[in-house]
Each structure stands twice: as C-alpha cells, then as structure tokens.
Amino acid sequence: MTDATPAPASPPSRRARVRAPELIGKGGWLNTGEMSYTLADLRGRIVILDFWTFCCINCLHVLDELRELEEKHRDTVVIIGVHSPKFVHEAEHQSVVDAVERYGVHHPVLDDPELATWKQYAVRAWPTLVVIDPEGYVVAQHAGEGHAHALAKLVEELETEHAAKGTLRRGDGPYVPPEPVASDLRFPGKALVLPGGHFLVSDSTRHQLVELEADGETVVRRIGSGVRGFGPDSFSEPQGLALLPDGKVIVADTVNHALRTYDPVSGAIETVAGTGRQWWQGSPTEGPALEVDLSSPWDVAWWADRVWIAMAGVHQLWTYDPATGTVDVAAGTTNEGLVDGPAAEAWFAQPSGLAAAGDRLWIADSETSALRHVERAGDGEGEGDGGGEGESEGNGFVIRTAVGAGLFDFGHRDGAAGQALLQHPLGVTALPDGSVAVSDTYNHALRRYDPATGEVTTLATDLREPSDAVLVGEDIVVVESARHRLTRLRLPDEAVRVEAVAHRTQREATEVAPGALTLDVVFTAPTGQKLDTRYGPSTRLLVSATPPELLAEGGGAGTDLHRELVLADGVTEGVLHVSAMAASCDDDPANEYPACHVHQQDWGVPVRIDSAGTSRLALVLAGLGA
Numbered sequence: 001m002t003d004a005t006p007a008p009a010s011p012p013s014r015r016a017r018v019r020a021p022e023l024i025g026k027g028g029w030l031n032t033g034e035m036s037y038t039l040a041d042l043r044g045r046i047v048i049l050d051f052w053t054f055c056c057i058n059c060l061h062v063l064d065e066l067r068e069l070e071e072k073h074r075d076t077v078v079i080i081g082v083h084s085p086k087f088v089h090e091a092e093h094q095s096v097v098d099a100v101e102r103y104g105v106h107h108p109v110l111d112d113p114e115l116a117t118w119k120q121y122a123v124r125a126w127p128t129l130v131v132i133d134p135e136g137y138v139v140a141q142h143a144g145e146g147h148a149h150a151l152a153k154l155v156e157e158l159e160t161e162h163a164a165k166g167t168l169r170r171g172d173g174p175y176v177p178p179e180p181v182a183s184d185l186r187f188p189g190k191a192l193v194l195p196g197g198h199f200l201v202s203d204s205t206r207h208q209l210v211e212l213e214a215d216g217e218t219v220v221r222r223i224g225s226g227v228r229g230f231g232p233d234s235f236s237e238p239q240g241l242a243l244l245p246d247g248k249v250i251v252a253d254t255v256n257h258a259l260r261t262y263d264p265v266s267g268a269i270e271t272v273a274g275t276g277r278q279w280w281q282g283s284p285t286e287g288p289a290l291e292v293d294l295s296s297p298w299d300v301a302w303w304a305d306r307v308w309i310a311m312a313g314v315h316q317l318w319t320y321d322p323a324t325g326t327v328d329v330a331a332g333t334t335n336e337g338l339v340d341g342p343a344a345e346a347w348f349a350q351p352s353g354l355a356a357a358g359d360r361l362w363i364a365d366s367e368t369s370a371l372r373h374v375e376r377a378g379d380g381e382g383e384g385d386g387g388g389e390g391e392s393e394g395n396g397f398v399i400r401t402a403v404g405a406g407l408f409d410f411g412h413r414d415g416a417a418g419q420a421l422l423q424h425p426l427g428v429t430a431l432p433d434g435s436v437a438v439s440d441t442y443n444h445a446l447r448r449y450d451p452a453t454g455e456v457t458t459l460a461t462d463l464r465e466p467s468d469a470v471l472v473g474e475d476i477v478v479v480e481s482a483r484h485r486l487t488r489l490r491l492p493d494e495a496v497r498v499e500a501v502a503h504r505t506q507r508e509a510t511e512v513a514p515g516a517l518t519l520d521v522v523f524t525a526p527t528g529q530k531l532d533t534r535y536g537p538s539t540r541l542l543v544s545a546t547p548p549e550l551l552a553e554g555g556g557a558g559t560d561l562h563r564e565l566v567l568a569d570g571v572t573e574g575v576l577h578v579s580a581m582a583a584s585c586d587d588d589p590a591n592e593y594p595a596c597h598v599h600q601q602d603w604g605v606p607v608r609i610d611s612a613g614t615s616r617l618a619l620v621l622a623g624l625g626a
Contacts, residue, residue: 020047020132021120023080027093027111030100033176037108039136044169046158047132048079048151051123053086054099055367055424055442057296057312057350058145058601059127061278063103064255065148070107073155075170081109084118086126087410087424088503089442098465098482102187102205103237104228107175124619125603131155134162134169142622144580144601146280150526150622157527184219185210185484189239190299190427190468191477192249194264199470199486200249201479202238209238209251209262216477216486223262223269230256230276232269240299240354242307244322250307252297259289259297259309259320273320273327278313280598281540281581286328289320294327299427301354303361308374310351310363317343317351317363317374331374331399336602337546337577338368338406342377346399349407353439353468357430364425364438370404371428371438371449402449403438403456406546407575407604411502412443412458420456421502422447427468429476431491437476439466445498446478446489458496460489509606511613514567518616519543519554521561521580522623523599529584542579550574550607561621567609576605580621 020039029036039047050066052059063081070079083099085091090099091113100109112118121130121138129147131140131154140154162168189204198220199212209223228236230253240252244261250272251260258274273289274297284292295313302308307320308330316332331343332351339347353364361374377398403417411421425447427439435450437459446460446469465482478487521541525531531538537559545551554565561580579602586594599622 018138020130020136020138021117023049023082023110024116024120025082025110025112026116027083027096027113030097030109030111031105031176031178032108032174035174035176037174039132042078042174043136044134044167045173046073046077046134046155046162046168048077049117049121049130049132050079050081051084051118051121051126051128051130052081053084053090053126054096054103055087055090055350056126057298060103060255061145061296061313062127062129062147063105065145066151067106069148069152069155072152073159074173076159076168077155078173079107081105081107082117083109083111083113084115084123084126085113087442089423089444095465095482098187101178102481104205106177107173125601131158133158134167140623141620142599143603143620144599146597146599147622149597150529150584150599153526153528183484184212184217185486187481187484188467188479188486189237189481190241190252191470191479191486192241192243193470193472194243194249195247199477200241200262200264201486202241202251204237204239204254207235207237209235209241209249211264212486214472216488223267228255230258230271235260240297240301240310242300242302244302244307246322250300250302250320252300252309254296254298254312257294257296257313259294259300259307272322272325281334281600282583282598285318287326289325289327292327294318298350298352299354301356301361303354303356308354308356308361310354312350312352312366315348315350317348330395331397335542335544335577335579336367336407336604337575338365338370338401338404340372340399340401343374343395343397343399348372348399353425353427355428355430355436357434357436362428362430362436364428365404366424366426366441368404368407369410369422369424371402371422371425371436372404373400373402374398375400402451408606409502410442411500412440412445412498413500413502414447414456414458414498415500417449417454417456420449421500423503427466427479429469429471431471437469439469439478441465441467441481446476458498459492461496461498463487509573509608510617511610512567512607512617513611513613513615514569514609516615517554517565517567519563519565519576519578520616520618521578521621522618523561523580523582523621524623525582525584526597526622528587529597530587531582531584538583538585540579540581542577544577546575546577547571550576567607571609573606573608576603576607576617578603578605578619580619582621 236255274294279293279295298312299310337347349367423442552568585596
C-alpha cells in the first residue's frame with residue numbers, strides 16, 4: 001500500500017536465528033477477553049503477525065486470505081493483527097474496535113497507535129506478515145497479497161519440525177469473541193432511495209441488504225441469508241448500490257468480488273459480473289462479465305449508459321454493460337497514486353464512492369483523500385479544479401482532480417480547492433445546484449465542493465464515519481456507518497465553520513543519498529516452488545515518482561526485481577512508487593500444469609534527499625527471515 005523505511009543490507013535467510021521483538025501497543029489488546037499477552041505467553045505456538053491498517057484495501061484482502069489458514073490450524077497457529085495506523089482517525093482506539101468488528105477479524109488484535117511494534121520489526125509497508133516459530137524466532141516476512149499458499153506450506157513445515165523437537169504446543173488460542181450487539185443495522189455501507197420512497201441499505205457487516213421505510217428506521221425486509229457466502233441468497237460485505245433503468249438494483253458484492261442484481265419486486269438475486277475470485281495481475285480485464293475476475297468493487301453508479309464500478313482493490317474504474325453482458329477497464333493503470341489525464345493513464349488510490357451528475361461522474365478516491373471526476377475529453381476547460389487540458393486520447397474520457405494532493409496529505413481544511421483537505425472520504429453525492437456533498441469519513445463530517453466557485457465548505461460535523469448520503473427532498477440522509485444508522489439533515493444555507501487542521505502520515509521519510517540509488521525487491525519462492533520462466537519472465541517491476549522530476553533515470557516497467565535508479569539534482573523530497581509482482585509455481589517436472597501463485601505489492605516510499613542517507617533501498621516482497 002504505502003510507505004517504506006530502509007531495509008536490511010542483504011536479503012534475509014530462512015533459518016537466521018533472529019529473536020522476535022516483544023509486542024507493544026499503547027492501545028492494548030482486542031478480542032482477548034481483556035487479557036494482555038507477551039511472546040513468552042505464546043511460546044510453543046506458531047505466531048503470524050499481520051501488520052495492517054483498516055483503511056487499506058490490500059490489508060482487507062489479506063484478512064480474507066488468512067481465514068482458511070486460521071481455521072485449519074487453529075490449534076497450532078495464533079494470528080495477531082498489529083494495527084498500525086496511517087490516518088489520524090485510525091489511531092483512535094474506538095475506531096480500531098469498530099474496524100475489528102466491521103471486518104470480521106476473528107483473532108487477537110494489538111492496537112499500536114504509536115507504531116512501536118511496527119518499528120521494532122522494521123516493517124516497510126501495509127500489509128506485512130511476519131512468522132514467528134514456536135521457539136520465538138522470526139522465520140519469514142511477506143509484504144502485500146497472495147502469500148496464503150506460501151504461509152500454509154511454512155506452517156506445515158514448522159508443525160512437523162517442532163512436533164519432532166517437542167517444542168510445539170497445541171490447544172485453544174487466546175481469541176475471545178466479543179459479545180454480539182443488537183441493532184437493525186451494523187456498519188452499513190451505502191444507501192439508495194427506491195422508487196416508492198423506501199431506503200435500501202447495504203448492511204455490510206451482516207452480509208445483507210435491508211429495506212427501511214421512509215422514516216429510515218423501520219425495517220421492512222432483509223435480503224440475503226446474513227451468512228457470508230457466494231450462494232444464490234448470500235452476500236459478503238456488500239457495499240455500493242445503484243438503480244438500473246429496468247428497476248433492478250445493482251449491488252457491489254465487495255468481498256465476493258462480484259456484481260449482483262436484486263429485484264425489489266420479485267426478490268430475486270442474480271450474479272451478473274465476476275467469478276467470486278479476486279483479480280490478479282495478468283488476468284483478463286475485459287470480456288464476458290461472468291468470466292472475468294473482479295477485485296473488491298466498492299461502489300457502483302449508472303452513467304453514460306452503463307454501470308461504472310469503483311474497483312477499489314486494483315485502484316481502477318471499470319464498467320459493466322448490461323446490454324452486452326461485458327466488463328471492461330475504463331480508467332486507471334492499477335498503480336496507486338494521484339495522476340490526472342487520459343483515463344487509461346490516470347492513477348487512483350482506492351476509489352470508494354461514485355455519483356453521476358450530468359456530464360460528470362464524481363469519485364471519492366479514499367487513499368489520496370481526494371475528490372475527482374470523469375468527464376469526456378474536451379469538456380471542462382477553464383475551470384479551476386486541477387484537471388488536464390483537453391486530452392483526447394484513449395477511450396475519450398479524462399480524469400480530473402478537484403480536491404486532494406496525494407497519498408500522504410490529509411486533514412480538515414475548508415477554502416479554495418487547491419489547499420482544502422479531506423480525510424479518507426468514502427462517499428460522494430450530487431446536489432441539485434451542481435455542487436457535490438462528500439462523505440468525509442475519517443473527519444466525521446459532510447463536506448461540499450462547488451465547481452462554480454472552486455470552494456470547499458463543511459455542511460455538518462459530529463457524524464460518525466459517514467460513508468454515503470442520499471437526497472430526499474430538501475434533506476440529505478447520511479449513512480453514519482459507525483453509529484449504525486441513517487441520519488437525516490436539512491441542507492444548510494450556510495456552511496459550518498471548523499478549525500482547520502492539516503496532517504501528514506506518521507510514516508517517516510526514508511533518507512536516501514543523492515544520485516545513484518540501488519533498488520532491490522527481495523523475493524524468495526516458497527518451499528517446493530520456483531519462478532517458472534517457461535513462458536517468459538514471471539516477475540515484474542514498475543517504478544515511478546511523485547513529482548516525476550525526482551527520478552532522473554530508472555523509471556518504467558521491467559522484469560528484473562533489481563533496478564539502478566538515479567535521483568535528480570535539485571529535488572529534495574518526494575515519493576517513489578514501486579510495484580512488484582512475482583509468480584511462483586510448484587517445482588514438479590512431472591506435472592505439465594503446475595499450480596501457480598501470484599505475490600504482489602505496491603509501495604509508496606516517501607524519500608528525503610540527504611548526503612548521509614542510504615544508497616540502497618531493499619523492499620521485501622517475500623523473504624525468509626526478518
């Protein structure tokens with residue numbers, strides 16, 4: 001996801017005897033029945049530390065990847081989530097408590113708001129997994145997604161080895177589930193108004209849709225079994241909702257990596273796009289909708305005669321055309337960042353909210369704390385909202401940014417759009433006067449951007465993680481996700497005044513020496529696997545920078561995980577964007593079609609040029625040791 005700090009000078013070794021540092025977190029422990037734990041308490045168990053932060057879609061993917069491993073090896077493996085915040089809001093303890101319930105985290109979590117354990121383990125990116133053996137030594141580290149198979153193999157090896165040594169201790173782990181809470185909604189995500197005036201709400205944590213009467217409180221019916229799944233009557237953490245011209249509702253079934261339709265008349269649920277599997281680099285990006293994998297679709301909107309999809313999991317916008325039954329990439333490269341221009345060249349960072357408004361499709365781009373929009377090339381010149389100028393390449397659409405500066409700048413500041421700040425917005429709503437309301441989730445506020453004036457104001461505060469809003473007459477109804485309710489507000493004539501605050505992420509910049517910089521992405525194939533080059537290179541490395549002037553040489557795509565970079569003179573700081581992928585396959589010459597597994601991670605590495613800085617940056621994609 002983001003950030004990195006200097007890595008060890010040499011690749012780690014599988015059996016290096018590195019004692020695991022102690023687990024420290026000022027926020028304390030969750031999911032343990034109020035018990036605190038040390039590594040000594042866990043001796044004899046295989047411990048997997050999952051360094052995560054709840055804003056991060058890649059971290060949420062890893063939570064789902066670990067579920068099967070967690071269940072299968074429950075008597076030998078203890079997974080501990082070490083929550084390491086990016087945003088100020090994520091450092092609040094109650095926010096972590098909410099996130100643990102919201103995303104179904106069924107293992108202990110250490111709340112580490114000051115990043116004490118993160119620093120002790122020299123973690124470089126979200127998500128990062130560290131494996132500790134039953135004797136308390138670090139034996140593996142993996143960054144990014146796609147490592148579940150490798151971890152399963154390693155766990156089996158460690159079980160065998162330590163059972164033979166007598167150092168493996170089986171039994172119940174420290175996880176204690178919290179008491180369930182009764183409420184009609186539990187962390188709702190998105191909402192829409194049905195033609196009859198009722199509300200339809202995605203009740204994400206309970207894996208259902210809920211229809212409410214016009215009062216926004218009285219439950220009419222629940223849609224879906226309420227059990228996580230991909231069956232004909234099941235959802236898995238659904239989010240976005242949109243009405244289709246035929247009266248059906250299209251649903252972003254987020255953790256099922258699918259689009260479903262719900263017919264309010266018949267009650268029928270149908271899968272219309274996605275396979276239930278997560279998209280990986282190299283998979284098809286267009287074709288028959290039911291044959292193409294998707295990746296965490298977070299919101300949907302009907303615009304330009306098709307469904308637009310905020311594909312949060314791969315930092316792109318896709319489209320689904322019901323008339324042809326096909327999907328296609330509409331914008332974004334899968335690189336994470338904030339880059340405007342022709343749709344095919346733009347960068348996003350976890351687009352999570354969509355709103356159609358005439359000739360524009362507005363986007364809440366959450367990880368860059370940005371408000372952006374799509375328009376047809378040639379539209380919109382002369383406005384002061386920070387877009388490109390009359391681009392006409394690609395598919396005829398252009399991406400422009402109204403509010404937002406990048407991955408590491410956020411806060412609550414009104415005023416001119418060029419200096420205004422948001423904090424991880426998840427929703428956007430078109431208003432009747434041509435302006436838009438932004439569900440500014442981590443600021444607990446409803447904000448407004450007016451394209452006519454280029455100004456950002458605050459409409460309401462004291463909300464709790466607003467994630468969406470819908471218009472009802474002269475009112476706006478906000479999905480207060482962390483208060484588990486819909487809240488009706490009268491649109492104010494004047495904006496609310498708030499004290500301006502600006503933040504930078506807590507991650508310290510890596511100090512690098514000027515000039516030449518060696519970049520090494522460390523990857524060791526899991527036991528029993530190898531990089532399969534029968535059909536060409538099985539690794540990929542893409543490097544770029546913000547600002548682009550930071551990088552004099554070494555940018556672009558290649559297949560070698562080693563790269564010699566040259567930093568330009570005169571640029572004192574910036575962000576290196578590094579995207580790495582490696583595919584490993586079973587090492588069995590007798591098998592013509594070995595099973596293969598993709599490992600991938602994106603890093604945004606804040607760097608500061610300093611003569612005393614490092615001349616080598618090593619990032620661990622999958623290494624053994626620490």
